[in-house]
Amino acid sequence: MTVEARSxxxxxxxxxxxxxxxxxxxxxxALVVVxxxxxxxxxxxxxxxxxxxxxxxxxxxxxxxxxxxxxxSGIVHLLGTDSQGRDLLSAIVYGLRISLQMGLLAGAIxxxxxxxxxxxxxxxxxxxxxxxxxxVDIQLSFPAILLAFVVAAMLGQGKSQLILALVFAQYAxxxxxxxxxxxxxxxxxxxxxxxxxxxxxxxxxxxxxxxNSLPPLIVVATVQVASAISxxxxxxxxxxxxxxxxxxxxxxxxxxxxxxxxGRYWIxxxxxxxxxxxxxxxxxxxxxxxxxxxxxxxx
Amino acid sequence: xxxxxxxxxxRTYFQTDKGTIKSVDGISFTLERGEVMxxxxxxxxxxxxxGFSLIGLLDANGSIQPGSSIRFNGRELxxxxxxxLRKIRGKEISMVFQDPMMTLxxxxxxxxxxxxxxxxxxxxxxxxxxxxxxxxxxxxxxVDPENKVDQYxxxxxxxxxxxxxxxxxxxHRPQLVIADEPTTALDVSVQAEILKVVxxxxxxxxxxxxxxxxxxxxxxxIADTIAVMRHGKIVEAGRAREVLHNPQHPYTKGLLDAxxxxxxxxxxxxxxxxxxxxxxxxxGLGGSAIGADPDAEFVKAVGVxxxxxxxxxFLRRLGIRAGLAxxxxxxxxxxxxxxxxxxxxxxxxxxxxxxxxxxxxxxLCGIYPADAGTVTVGGQPVRSEKGKLGTRVQMIFQDPFAxxxxxxxxxxxxxxxxxxxxxxxxxxxxxxxxxxxxxxxxDPAMADRYPHQFSGGQxxxxxxxRALxxxxxxxxxxxxxxxxxxxxxxxxxxxxxELRRNLxxxxxxxxxxxxxxxxxxxxxxxMRHGEIVEQGPAQQVFTAPQHPYTKxxxxxxxxxxx
Numbered sequence: 001m002t003v004e005a006r007s008x009x010x011x012x013x014x015x016x017x018x019x020x021x022x023x024x025x026x027x028x029x030a031l032v033v034v035x036x037x038x039x040x041x042x043x044x045x046x047x048x049x050x051x052x053x054x055x056x057x058x059x060x061x062x063x064x065x066x067x068x069x070x071x072x073s074g075i076v077h078l079l080g081t082d083s084q085g086r087d088l089l090s091a092i093v094y095g096l097r098i099s100l101q102m103g104l105l106a107g108a109i110x111x112x113x114x115x116x117x118x119x120x121x122x123x124x125x126x127x128x129x130x131x132x133x134x135x136v137d138i139q140l141s142f143p144a145i146l147l148a149f150v151v152a153a154m155l156g157q158g159k160s161q162l163i164l165a166l167v168f169a170q171y172a173x174x175x176x177x178x179x180x181x182x183x184x185x186x187x188x189x190x191x192x193x194x195x196x197x198x199x200x201x202x203x204x205x206x207x208x209x210x211x212n213s214l215p216p217l218i219v220v221a222t223v224q225v226a227s228a229i230s231x232x233x234x235x236x237x238x239x240x241x242x243x244x245x246x247x248x249x250x251x252x253x254x255x256x257x258x259x260x261x262x263g264r265y266w267i268x269x270x271x272x273x274x275x276x277x278x279x280x281x282x283x284x285x286x287x288x289x290x291x292x293x294x295x296x297x298x299x
Numbered sequence: 300x301x302x303x304x305x306x307x308x309x310r311t312y313f314q315t316d317k318g319t320i321k322s323v324d325g326i327s328f329t330l331e332r333g334e335v336m337x338x339x340x341x342x343x344x345x346x347x348x349x350g351f352s353l354i355g356l357l358d359a360n361g362s363i364q365p366g367s368s369i370r371f372n373g374r375e376l377x378x379x380x381x382x383x384l385r386k387i388r389g390k391e392i393s394m395v396f397q398d399p400m401m402t403l404x405x406x407x408x409x410x411x412x413x414x415x416x417x418x419x420x421x422x423x424x425x426x427x428x429x430x431x432x433x434x435x436x437x438x439x440x441x442v443d444p445e446n447k448v449d450q451y452x453x454x455x456x457x458x459x460x461x462x463x464x465x466x467x468x469x470x471h472r473p474q475l476v477i478a479d480e481p482t483t484a485l486d487v488s489v490q491a492e493i494l495k496v497v498x499x500x501x502x503x504x505x506x507x508x509x510x511x512x513x514x515x516x517x518x519x520x521i522a523d524t525i526a527v528m529r530h531g532k533i534v535e536a537g538r539a540r541e542v543l544h545n546p547q548h549p550y551t552k553g554l555l556d557a558x559x560x561x562x563x564x565x566x567x568x569x570x571x572x573x574x575x576x577x578x579x580x581x582x583g584l585g586g587s588a589i590g591a592d593p594d595a596e597f598v599k600a601v602g603v604x605x606x607x608x609x610x611x612x613f614l615r616r617l618g619i620r621a622g623l624a625x626x627x628x629x630x631x632x633x634x635x636x637x638x639x640x641x642x643x644x645x646x647x648x649x650x651x652x653x654x655x656x657x658x659x660x661x662x663l664c665g666i667y668p669a670d671a672g673t674v675t676v677g678g679q680p681v682r683s684e685k686g687k688l689g690t691r692v693q694m695i696f697q698d699p700f701a702x703x704x705x706x707x708x709x710x711x712x713x714x715x716x717x718x719x720x721x722x723x724x725x726x727x728x729x730x731x732x733x734x735x736x737x738x739x740x741x742d743p744a745m746a747d748r749y750p751h752q753f754s755g756g757q758x759x760x761x762x763x764x765r766a767l768x769x770x771x772x773x774x775x776x777x778x779x780x781x782x783x784x785x786x787x788x789x790x791x792x793x794x795x796x797e798l799r800r801n802l803x804x805x806x807x808x809x810x811x812x813x814x815x816x817x818x819x820x821x822x823x824x825x826m827r828h829g830e831i832v833e834q835g836p837a838q839q840v841f842t843a844p845q846h847p848y849t850k851x852x853x854x855x856x857x858x859x860x861x
Contacts, residue, residue: 013706013749020316189702193762196666196694197716197769198687207715211706 020292027288033281041097048090049075053245058085064264080266083255086247088266092274095249098242099278102159103229106166110228111221113167114174119209121175122182123201133179136172144169148231152240162241166228177220181213188212215293222286226279233275249275301373303474303507304330304353310364311345311352322348322361324531332474335501335508337522337539339515339554341784342755345531346511350477353509354392355384372474390420393468397480399460403452409436409463410448416467435466439496458489465497472504479511486651486811491855494521513784515554516814516857519543527551543859557789559818560858564837567796568818570789579794580737581801584767589803591642591772594677597805598640598663598773602672605633605658605829632658634829635672640773640822645799645806647820647837649813649852655829657777660809664694664775676773690720693766697778699758703750703765709736710746713765722770735768736761739794756787763794773805780815792819813856817841825849 022028040047050057062071062085069077071087079088121132139147148169155161185191186209194204235241236250237257244251249271256267311323323345330336340346351357353369355376363369369376371392376384388394396402404412413432417423423431429448436444439462452460461481468476478497482490498521501508512518518525519539526536527550535548546552555561556569608629618624632655640646650656661667663674665681665688674681676691696702703712713735714728723731733743739760750758759779766774776795780788792815798804810816816823817837824834825846833846844850 013751189696189698190704192666193694193696193702193765194704194715196661196664196687197690197719198665199715199719203715203719207707208704212704 017292021288024288027284030281030284030288033277034285037096037278037281038100040093041100044093044097048087048093050087050090052086052091052094052247060085064259064267066264067266079270080264082252082267083259088252088270091247091252092249092271095247095252095271096274096278098159098246098248099229099232099250099275102162102166102232102248103225106163106170106228106232107221107225109163110167110171110174110224111217113171115178115210115213115217117171118175118178118180119182119205119213122179122186123205123209129179132175136175136179139172140176144227145231145234148235149238149240152235157241157243159242159246162232162235165235166231169231170224170228173220173224174217177216178213181216182209185209185212219286219290219293222282222289226282226286229282230275230279301370302329303332303334303372305368305370306353307368307370309349309352309367309369311348311357311361311367312364313358313361315360321531323352326528326531326533328526328533328536330475330507330509332507333501333505334524335510335522337518337525338509338511338528339513339518339525340528341513341554341786343530344528346513346528347479349528350394350479350509350511353475353477354388354394355379355381356388356394386420389416389468389473390471391473392475392477393471393473395461395464395468395476395478395481398484399457399464400452400484402464403460405452408449408451409455412452412463413448413467413470416470420471431470435470436463438469438500439463439466440492441466456489458485458493461485461489461493462496465493465500469500469504469506473506475507475509476501477509477511480513481510482517483512483514487813487857488651488851488855490517491857494857497521514857515543515558515785516560516859519859520857527554554785555859557785558814558859559789559792560814562818564818565796567793568789570786570793579740579797580734581797584734584738584802591803594642596639597642597644598638598674598676598807600636600638600659600663600672600674603633603636603638603659603662603669603674604631604671605655605662605667606631606670631829633662633669636826636829636831638663638824638831640805640807642772642805643799643803644822645795645808645820647816647823648807648809648826649811649816649823650826651811651852653828654826656809656826659826660775660777660807661694663773663807664692666694690716690769691771692773692775693769693771695759695762695766695774695776695779698782699755699762700750700782702762703758705750708747708749709741709753709761712750713746713761713768716765717768720769722768732764732768735764738767738798739764754787755783756790759783759787759791760794763791763798767798767802767804771804773807775807775809777809778811779808781810781812788815795819813841813853825852 045051059071059073062081063083065077065081067078067080069080071077071081075087077087077089079092082088082091117132121129148165151165151168152162155164191204191208194208232241232248233250233253236248237254239254241250242248252271253268256271259267307327309323309326310321313320313322326349338346338349352363363377367377410429410432413435414428417428417431432448433444436447441447441459441462455463482493485493494517510518510521522539524537525539525542526533527542527548528534529550535542535546535551542551543555546555553569559568562568606629609627615624619626636659648656648660658667662669663681668682680688681692682688710729710732713732717723717731718725718728732746736743736746741757741760741764780791783791795806796819799806808816808820820837822835823837823840825832825840825848827848833840833844833849840849841853844853
């Protein structure tokens, strides 16, 4: 059934996508949360009451104080302080900043590698495709956390090492998704049409196949960014992630873990809550994107 | 005695993201016992939705509006709940769908599918199910029904599956069968057989039939009465003869005039869509084909072979070594084909599905490599080891919804080839593309929109403009009108004829539709199982076919009742 109402102006697929997205209030709310966290993370130094990395500003006397405690320097510790006397709110905001940075960077790199390698494999076919896809299959048969743990342990602590570990653990998902989508697109008439002109293989892959393979990749990307953040937190919790001088959410939780049973719940719980909110918001946005891109659910 | 079916003011609306769609908007008709009614219309006319509304099979977002009435044997069907409807469905009213590949469950044996349909309404023993299943298959003239019932759907051809679907629909001797484009997905020869079987069965059992179709010729060969639908309304209804020979409504007239079989070959078809699209503007168009010397063997294919041999996988190879598996069977899609096309000629390539006609077309275009033989255009090969050579041969595909990249605007799609091959530069691409869009009567002001904003006819014109913008000397058209409505089809055929006349383009026109080929083409090649069985001037092939297969094909084409 064709809809006769064809709008007069040029409506790009992206504009139409947003129009549908807007209707799901939960997803819009989640998107607002994600954007708010990103804004807070970017402007963290101007927002937080204390620089948690500045060890000089920490007063040991203020350590492990409950939420609402007014510190010796006059700062109100809304969420309390940790074992070193750090303002927990500031630490969480900085932790979110690092977590987001890691998740987004690792996600973007894995996404790019996955899209290019997967679409290329689908386009060339034959032995090269088989080789690439078997490597990916083997990798996918290991749990991501194990791969990330091994690589992170081998490379040592540090931001770029951690990103490398996350990319290594996740790129295979993107390759497989891109390969699946691109294999389907490869068969379509518009690709055949471009090849019959003839357009070069490079042009066909970059202008036709990759753009049309993006929808499933974007869905995977939202899931994978969320999982990269939780992977990073896990690695930091286990002690192979970021150095203690740059505490991420995972490390904050690890530090607070030992005080959980002594009643100083806030040190571990609040970073945990922040982590959950971030991951849940990303996943909710991802769910809506997936529903919208799934042709079976479309009305 | 009441009518079997009495539909009054039926309105079925769908709520979608883009507002309410009035698919069926106030139609009324009656159907007598034993009557066959053809429900005809173009895509989006609401003809299928009418059929679905009758038995309450609507998607969740669709609903029959209050005030509508469907009286079946005097009983009101509108407002019945799902349980009561289910008692009627399959027993008193049953349905045959378009695609037999979709309606049969691929993992269930035929006998079990028939058994499920029987047991939906009756309690019967296994032996009785078998007896009735065999009987049902025999009725639709399936050979060897005793063994065939134990097979799976994939062991049946498309036509046989549709026969099974019809057999299932007739199991309970329903009073009404609704058939939704049941032969559209099938080859003409298969369609002819199915039409024959259905006609006989319906007459024998006294069943009423509503035959939903876009094809007036098919409908005319089976229906007693015809209702023509447009935009959710019935614009004309009456005895089949009356409607076909003395149409009252301009829309019905337009539909009939757009049929190639109703006009002289080579003439422009009457088409309101052509007029609506506006004038084709050929000014300022280039192309080396214009004014070129005649060349009887301009396109020449000699001894072309194509074999699709599936490669055995690792396990299969092990199996072959051990004698457990067989070598995969190669498919000989094209067998030593020799084809020549003179410059400026339109050659028709006719065949049923699986005849290898598309494969041969793609070899001539240089998309597929041939396993043996050579293809030359003007003495130059179209393909080297590495890939396609040059841009002199371009291609137009069947489905304009698939052949345009949904993420690129019309302008981007048309411009990419000419820019890459130096027919224009990035700077003057806009002006260059507009010239070709005007040639196919497409308003250049809409060039920055995306394909989904256009209708099938508009898209196919864009696809033609994209091929033309490469200034080809030869265009291979692979079923370019097969997925289009009649009026749009007429428009595209007219366009192709104009292009040949004005730009001297040589064409290979691949089609399964003999009436279109007869209308458009100078010469015809008939293919079957990869072999060329007959070729000659169109007039000669259609009036005095030599090969029995060609004869059979021509006889199978449904014709408007004379």
